[in-house]
Amino acid sequence: xxxxxxxxxxxxxxxxxxxxxxLEQYFTPAVIAAxxxxxxxxxxxxxxxxxxxxxxxxxxxxxxxxxxxxxxxxSVEIDKDAIEILKKNMEKYGIRAKIILGDVRxxxxxxDTVIQNPPFGSQNRHADLPFLEKAMEIGKVIYTLxxxxxxxFIEEKIEAxxxxxxxxxxxxxxxxxxxxxxRKERVIWKVILYRVNM
Ligand code: SAH
Numbered sequence: 001x002x003x004x005x006x007x008x009x010x011x012x013x014x015x016x017x018x019x020x021x022x023l024e025q026y027f028t029p030a031v032i033a034a035x036x037x038x039x040x041x042x043x044x045x046x047x048x049x050x051x052x053x054x055x056x057x058x059x060x061x062x063x064x065x066x067x068x069x070x071x072x073x074x075s076v077e078i079d080k081d082a083i084e085i086l087k088k089n090m091e092k093y094g095i096r097a098k099i100i101l102g103d104v105r106x107x108x109x110x111x112d113t114v115i116q117n118p119p120f121g122s123q124n125r126h127a128d129l130p131f132l133e134k135a136m137e138i139g140k141v142i143y144t145l146x147x148x149x150x151x152x153f154i155e156e157k158i159e160a161x162x163x164x165x166x167x168x169x170x171x172x173x174x175x176x177x178x179x180x181x182x183r184k185e186r187v188i189w190k191v192i193l194y195r196v197n198m
């Protein structure tokens with residue numbers, strides 16, 4: 001599949017209806033999700049592989065992994081409302097995944113590849129840390145998105161836990177006006193995708 005086709009398909013993934021700020025529910029835009037998934041696929045980390053989508057939300061990485069022929073996807077999400085939409089998205093695209101309602105900290109199944117857009121820690125400092133630790137515990141290869149201004153901290157953590165960063169990709173991530181503490185209509189955050197080998 002071409003990246004552009006994947007992007008167009010992912011445009012149809014339903015987003016949160018009432019995003020919860022304390023869970024930092026920031027939907028990954030289709031253009032960014034397609035770029036990450038296509039990159040992961042081209043690295044041989046998706047097709048025929050077992051994937052964990054940690055903090056799956058409404059499932060854009062779950063759907064995308066399915067479209068790119070992942071063997072199996074585990075979608076871990078703590079919010080029931082998000083999972084309702086995730087299920088609808090799976091039906092709409094005819095994608096199968098194993099949904100796990102709960103905290104990523106309690107998920108313990110080893111996988112080939114983790115793809116995640118964790119909370120960036122804007123509400124709770126370092127809220128992304130349990131995600132990073134869990135990903136590195138269960139995955140052989142990890143794709144993980146973080147706020148660019150925490151780069152030094154994230155790199156140190158990854159190295160300390162025995163991971164090797166093989167690639168970094170930079171994105172402008174739009175945070176829409178959905179939470180009342182955001183005064184401007186839309187803010188753009190610089191984020192970094194890390195590909196990590198364990
Ligand atoms: N992967 C989706 C959602 C990213 S937002 C996307 O890219 O569009 C982060 C998601 O993590 C939210 O849906 C939030 O509800 C979920 N989340 C936050 N803390 C969590 C935890 N401790 N365990 C599981 N899910 C969590």
